[in-house]
Amino acid sequence: MDLRQLGSSGPRVSAIGLGAMGMSGMYGPADETESIATIHAAMDAGVTLIDTGDFYGMGHNELLIRDALRSSGRGRDEVQISVKFGALRDADGGWLGNDARPQAVKNFLAYSLGRLGTDHVDIYRPARLDPDVPIEETVGAIAEQIQAGHVRHIGLSEVGAETLRRAHAVHPIADLQIEYSLISRGIEAEILPTARELGIGITAYGVLSRGLISGHWRADRATAPGDFRGISPRFAAGNVETNLRLVEALRAVAEAKGATVAQTAIAWVLAQGESIVPLVGARRRERLSEALGALDLKLAADDLAAIEAAVPAGAAVGDRYIAAQMAHLDSEK
Numbered sequence: 001m002d003l004r005q006l007g008s009s010g011p012r013v014s015a016i017g018l019g020a021m022g023m024s025g026m027y028g029p030a031d032e033t034e035s036i037a038t039i040h041a042a043m044d045a046g047v048t049l050i051d052t053g054d055f056y057g058m059g060h061n062e063l064l065i066r067d068a069l070r071s072s073g074r075g076r077d078e079v080q081i082s083v084k085f086g087a088l089r090d091a092d093g094g095w096l097g098n099d100a101r102p103q104a105v106k107n108f109l110a111y112s113l114g115r116l117g118t119d120h121v122d123i124y125r126p127a128r129l130d131p132d133v134p135i136e137e138t139v140g141a142i143a144e145q146i147q148a149g150h151v152r153h154i155g156l157s158e159v160g161a162e163t164l165r166r167a168h169a170v171h172p173i174a175d176l177q178i179e180y181s182l183i184s185r186g187i188e189a190e191i192l193p194t195a196r197e198l199g200i201g202i203t204a205y206g207v208l209s210r211g212l213i214s215g216h217w218r219a220d221r222a223t224a225p226g227d228f229r230g231i232s233p234r235f236a237a238g239n240v241e242t243n244l245r246l247v248e249a250l251r252a253v254a255e256a257k258g259a260t261v262a263q264t265a266i267a268w269v270l271a272q273g274e275s276i277v278p279l280v281g282a283r284r285r286e287r288l289s290e291a292l293g294a295l296d297l298k299l300a301a302d303d304l305a306a307i308e309a310a311v312p313a314g315a316a317v318g319d320r321y322i323a324a325q326m327a328h329l330d331s332e333k
């Protein structure tokens, strides 16, 4: 597996990371045995970066990763665990806002270390900017946890260029985790150039737009209660048909390259720069294997042009989150 350097101060990680969110209910029920087998298969294939959040399944995702690591027989240092914290939820799975106060950083981290069964997190990041807490205070608190040996690197998630600059002035930021795909190109105008200028890597999520541009989605696919895609504007009737027409255009380009749609979408993100590491949200071995095939798909300039002609920037319809969640995105302000 190729490695990529996450920013000038961050760790070297596998060129594709595994996002474990979908293994803890965010896309409807997941099979635990298959989830663990998928994490094992990822490690066997050379994936070193595993991304989670303490609020994915209210800790379930971290416990799953702990179990997968233990049963893999691998040493802790063979993987890098990236953890998001700060999202507040209720017992029904509702979203209550964010808490990134310094005392919350210490508290959330202590619980994560306990659930993960480890003495350190490799990259620790607030899931969203807490509007009530200056980013300098949150980053300063995580930097103290680096000094204490509980954290290796600091990351951010879905913040804008100005917040990146302020945070990076306090302590080097390894990576910004943010949505980036053929149909979510908002970071290209300002955020990506700023990250490059500062030497901050990108861990790109939603590279398949949560399955919408994977080539496997159908307009009539039912979603289980709690599946994010059941409320996502991009999957809504009236929008999904337009978005799937883009996918069919992409399929023609993919097939001409002897690749699948998902591989082509992931390879396009990989081709946007060495500092960008796509996180794929596979929760089954079959999907993981398909996604990792993107590493073998080399795209020349004319391939990239054909892909961008099939899926022009801004052609997709529907916001990437519902309005209430869009309001929490510093990156969209």
Ligand SMILES: NC(=O)c1ccc[n+]([C@@H]2O[C@H](COP(=O)([O-])OP(=O)(O)OC[C@H]3O[C@@H](n4cnc5c(N)ncnc54)[C@H](OP(=O)(O)O)[C@@H]3O)[C@@H](O)[C@H]2O)c1
Binding pocket: 018, 019, 020, 021, 022, 027, 051, 052, 053, 084, 127, 157, 158, 177, 178, 204, 205, 206, 207, 208, 209, 210, 211, 212, 214, 216, 262, 279, 280, 281, 282, 283, 284, 286, 287, 288, 290, 291
């Ligand atoms: N920082 C943030 O705000 C944020 C937000 C969201 C996610 N993330 C992180 O990013 C990770 C990935 O994000 P995502 O879930 O949005 O990723 P994604 O890769 O865009 O979508 C994953 C979904 O696509 C479907 N899929 C179809 N073919 C696939 C293939 N070959 N490989 C992988 N998935 C395929 C799967 O759905 P089915 O299993 O239903 O077929 C899967 O659950 C998450 O696990 C999480 O760690 C971060």
